[in-house]
Amino acid sequence: MKVKKLTLLLLLGATLAVVSPAQIQHIEMRVEGMT
């Protein structure tokens, strides 16, 4: 039973890690001299 729970916990953790990677999500620049 404990092994099952642990496996589920590991799977959940792995899924969350894939869904929410550390990275830049958005970049916004204010620029000058653009025509």
Added chain:
Amino acid sequence: MKQHLGRQSGVQSVEVSLVEGRVEITPKDDGKIDPAQLIRATYDSGVTVAEMQITARGKMVKDSSGNLALQTAPNQSFAILPNEKSKGLDELAGSTTVVTVHGELYKKPPGKKKAPPSLPLRLELLETPKKG
């Protein structure tokens, strides 16, 4: 400039507003985008970057000089400029807690009309970081 930026590594899409002088860049999911490279590419296309803001997720780490930094990829991190919004982040350094931050990564020095971008970039938080 739009095409030039769109060809840079890690760029998914580029939206340009001529009226507002604003450029919005959506990164690809591969995490290979490099803000410094984007500033250089913009400068190379004859346009000056006055300001760059980013929204990013990452872990807090201490860099080689002991300064607090946001790590967004194994080989990419941005030093955090200490301010009111960055208070409490020190405690998260080295932990696995992921935070989402919004801040100013680059601002053109005042007075200079067309100066090459000064690097390295430092992140000044504009909002209080959110966990997760």
